[in-house]
Amino acid sequence: MSVKINENYLLLESSYLFAEISRRVEKFQTENPDAQVIKMGIGDVTKPLPKAVIKAFNEAVTEMGNSETFMGYGPEQGYSFLIDTIIENDYKSRGIELDIDEVFISDAAKCDTANIQEIFGLDNVIAVTDPVYPVYVDSNVMAGRTGSIQDSGRYEGVVYMPSTAENNFIPELPKSPVDLIYLCFPNNPTGTALKKEDLAKWVEYARENDAIILFDAAYEAYITEDDIPRSIYEIEGAKDVAIEFRSFSKNAGFTGTRCAFVVVPKQVKAVDSEGNKHDLNSLWNRRTTTKFNGVSYPVQKAAEAVYTDEAKKEIQENIDYYLENAKIIKNSMEELGLDVYGGVNSPYIWVKTPENMDSWSFFDLLLEEANVVGTPGVGFGPSGEGYLRLTAFNTLENTKEAMERISKLSL
Amino acid sequence: MSVKINENYLLLESSYLFAEISRRVEKFQTENPDAQVIKMGIGDVTKPLPKAVIKAFNEAVTEMGNSETFMGYGPEQGYSFLIDTIIENDYKSRGIELDIDEVFISDAAKCDTANIQEIFGLDNVIAVTDPVYPVYVDSNVMAGRTGSIQDSGRYEGVVYMPSTAENNFIPELPKSPVDLIYLCFPNNPTGTALKKEDLAKWVEYARENDAIILFDAAYEAYITEDDIPRSIYEIEGAKDVAIEFRSFSKNAGFTGTRCAFVVVPKQVKAVDSEGNKHDLNSLWNRRTTTKFNGVSYPVQKAAEAVYTDEAKKEIQENIDYYLENAKIIKNSMEELGLDVYGGVNSPYIWVKTPENMDSWSFFDLLLEEANVVGTPGVGFGPSGEGYLRLTAFNTLENTKEAMERISKLSL
Numbered sequence: 001m002s003v004k005i006n007e008n009y010l011l012l013e014s015s016y017l018f019a020e021i022s023r024r025v026e027k028f029q030t031e032n033p034d035a036q037v038i039k040m041g042i043g044d045v046t047k048p049l050p051k052a053v054i055k056a057f058n059e060a061v062t063e064m065g066n067s068e069t070f071m072g073y074g075p076e077q078g079y080s081f082l083i084d085t086i087i088e089n090d091y092k093s094r095g096i097e098l099d100i101d102e103v104f105i106s107d108a109a110k111c112d113t114a115n116i117q118e119i120f121g122l123d124n125v126i127a128v129t130d131p132v133y134p135v136y137v138d139s140n141v142m143a144g145r146t147g148s149i150q151d152s153g154r155y156e157g158v159v160y161m162p163s164t165a166e167n168n169f170i171p172e173l174p175k176s177p178v179d180l181i182y183l184c185f186p187n188n189p190t191g192t193a194l195k196k197e198d199l200a201k202w203v204e205y206a207r208e209n210d211a212i213i214l215f216d217a218a219y220e221a222y223i224t225e226d227d228i229p230r231s232i233y234e235i236e237g238a239k240d241v242a243i244e245f246r247s248f249s250k251n252a253g254f255t256g257t258r259c260a261f262v263v264v265p266k267q268v269k270a271v272d273s274e275g276n277k278h279d280l281n282s283l284w285n286r287r288t289t290t291k292f293n294g295v296s297y298p299v300q301k302a303a304e305a306v307y308t309d310e311a312k313k314e315i316q317e318n319i320d321y322y323l324e325n326a327k328i329i330k331n332s333m334e335e336l337g338l339d340v341y342g343g344v345n346s347p348y349i350w351v352k353t354p355e356n357m358d359s360w361s362f363f364d365l366l367l368e369e370a371n372v373v374g375t376p377g378v379g380f381g382p383s384g385e386g387y388l389r390l391t392a393f394n395t396l397e398n399t400k401e402a403m404e405r406i407s408k409l410s411l
Numbered sequence: 412m413s414v415k416i417n418e419n420y421l422l423l424e425s426s427y428l429f430a431e432i433s434r435r436v437e438k439f440q441t442e443n444p445d446a447q448v449i450k451m452g453i454g455d456v457t458k459p460l461p462k463a464v465i466k467a468f469n470e471a472v473t474e475m476g477n478s479e480t481f482m483g484y485g486p487e488q489g490y491s492f493l494i495d496t497i498i499e500n501d502y503k504s505r506g507i508e509l510d511i512d513e514v515f516i517s518d519a520a521k522c523d524t525a526n527i528q529e530i531f532g533l534d535n536v537i538a539v540t541d542p543v544y545p546v547y548v549d550s551n552v553m554a555g556r557t558g559s560i561q562d563s564g565r566y567e568g569v570v571y572m573p574s575t576a577e578n579n580f581i582p583e584l585p586k587s588p589v590d591l592i593y594l595c596f597p598n599n600p601t602g603t604a605l606k607k608e609d610l611a612k613w614v615e616y617a618r619e620n621d622a623i624i625l626f627d628a629a630y631e632a633y634i635t636e637d638d639i640p641r642s643i644y645e646i647e648g649a650k651d652v653a654i655e656f657r658s659f660s661k662n663a664g665f666t667g668t669r670c671a672f673v674v675v676p677k678q679v680k681a682v683d684s685e686g687n688k689h690d691l692n693s694l695w696n697r698r699t700t701t702k703f704n705g706v707s708y709p710v711q712k713a714a715e716a717v718y719t720d721e722a723k724k725e726i727q728e729n730i731d732y733y734l735e736n737a738k739i740i741k742n743s744m745e746e747l748g749l750d751v752y753g754g755v756n757s758p759y760i761w762v763k764t765p766e767n768m769d770s771w772s773f774f775d776l777l778l779e780e781a782n783v784v785g786t787p788g789v790g791f792g793p794s795g796e797g798y799l800r801l802t803a804f805n806t807l808e809n810t811k812e813a814m815e816r817i818s819k820l821s822l
Contacts, residue, residue: 002590002621002681002682002686003531003535003590003591003621003622003623003681003682004531004532004534004535004590004681004682004683004684005530005531005532005681005682005683005689005691005694006529006530006531006532006533006694007532007683007684009530009694009697009698010683010689012697016700016701019700042484044483044484045483046478046481046483047478047481048475048476048477048478048481049475049476049481051476053476054472054473054475054476057472057475057709058469058472058473061465061468061469061472061709061713062465062469064459064460064465064468064667064668065459065460065462065464065465066459067457067458067459070457070458070459070460070664070667071667072455072456072457072664072666072667073453073455073666073667074667107518107704107706107707108703108704110702110703110704111702111703111704114701114702115702118417118553119416119417119420120414120415120416120417121415121416121417121418122417123415124414124415135701135702138701139701139702142529142697142698142701142702179413179414179415180414210413210414211414212414253481253483255483255484256475256481256482256483256484256485256705256707256708257475257707257708257709258704258705258706258707270413270414270415270416271413271414271415271416272415272416272418272421273415273418275413278416278421280416283416283417283420286420286423286553287420287553289427289430290427290525290546290549290550290553291521291522291525291526291546291550291553292519292521292522293518293519293521293522293669294667294669295518295669296518296667296668296669296707296710297667297668298468298472298668298709299707299710302472
């Protein structure tokens, strides 16, 4: 008699990407204490919260100090003042109708995209793009929906859909049957956005093949080009087959404040083993009420203020600032003769390494020779090998300085 | 080909306890619009956050509006400023040594107690007291660690340990082998606290039987009597066999602010199928970094301020206030000739219904005749049948008014 661990955890690769990056950067810093390292690795924002957000946030905190206005437990699904505001601004304005109980407020799109698999059976086949945000895969490994990792760097039982320069980073539709398809557009890490007609193909595929799309739209605020949907529900028929994830992290700077939401339309259904259909909305609601306790009230008030005209203006200025950095990075790398992708509808720039160098070698080269930290593409999946991700979230000064240093290298 | 749901969700009882209470209260209110209903059901606090907490909370929000002090992603496990403060105040002061990486900051003890089962294999046998906080059981049902619910109101495959007046609400040690034992003391819902020697028996049992105790100490701030441990680690040897859950909800009024923590000592181990031992601390860390994104920075600063002398004083005053309410409830119900438990080291009063009335009948009687809302004991498990839980979190005025109304009933 002895307690057993969840052995699926043993299938996980031992080192998480960003932990390995930290380790190498720390080692370099220790050996080179005078080096001014510029971090363009982790996708974390640097601009402060908008003034209108700070004002609402502070006011809500003050409410918590007063008996008459104090707020205790809120609804696990989030307050209607925030949900209504989200529906009005992000959806109704784009012709998408949602009911209040189709939107669930949470503390992170990371948590939502990691937790969503819990409402599905273990016998579903998942499909991910390659490269991919590691959380989609790891959460399924931990749940037992995969086999072990192969020499190819792929987990057994998972369908990987390569996104490389060869297909313009738009993966082909799966050739073998899949159930749950994780899509993130604008994409992390490649920075690619999907045009409406391209995303429509996925919705059509899901409808025809009884699959469900788990659509991560965390980077929608960076879309600058026309004809790129900000929500998957802009595609006709998507409400039958798609769950959408959003976050306040990358638009409003909430990476340290924590607020996100997930949309689960009531018409998205899945079946039990007898073929009876069930609403995923009800299952997600049950999960939410049982395993979650709602987002901090002041944080929800802060998130509501993201939609004020004043905050919207400030947010757009911040995004323009980051996109200007992206342009600088893109241009600098292109001037070096490198193939560069993303950076137009995305804060991410996806760089092909010079002379088929592998991702970690290029990472080490930039760290050691230019003291610039990127993210090795291979960390996002085997098809990311030979690429490096740079982010536009640093300051303009640091971005320029980093590019100047890199331009002096002979690549 | 069609997406399959997690069928374990179908095993769950359809109506969550508090949803059913809300339904009955709303129906009563609609039919009796003039009735002044006093809610003593859900365990939610009413006193505002302490002034020192509000101050720190507001200051941290202001930091988020300034480029120089803005905070992006923090460590998923929580900031060291908060963890250090917790260890110093809650543990070191009681002779318990903990390393900084043995404490994980989270947004809710509800989430932690629901999520902890994920790091364990599905073949572990869980044991819960009966009555019990429903989240412990439901999270295991959803994960697939149980069979279906029986006519007895118990899930197949779960070991229930009755806590009733007959055993002074101290359950007997399990007679059949169990792996994971959920204990909550001071107990929700019975209000019972365990003396050191009684808790020591559980630690001894776990050590001798290779079991692990999941110890929910969310109500430790209400302990008033001597010789009642505030942490399970006050028991020698507990660090080898126990994980402890704490929260800022019930002491500092964080039910709407959201902050909690879990302690996973590095020496707590479990085995894989080949008998190799693994640190649960490492597994929980892996779960935390993959499926969680940390607690809001301003909320963590607010939680840190809970430990200032000024806040501690205010918190103690609030707890004394709630405990005075508890005493009033206890005395009033006893004067009515009812058997009453809890309310001394706990904000919960556990009342035996008069004349063996069932829980829901007594609930309806109090709602209809006194317009007072309690929580039916049977909602916490079959051994809660014939009991009702009242909470001390309302105002003194409402508590007195409620007791006055009830005292006029002929029970």
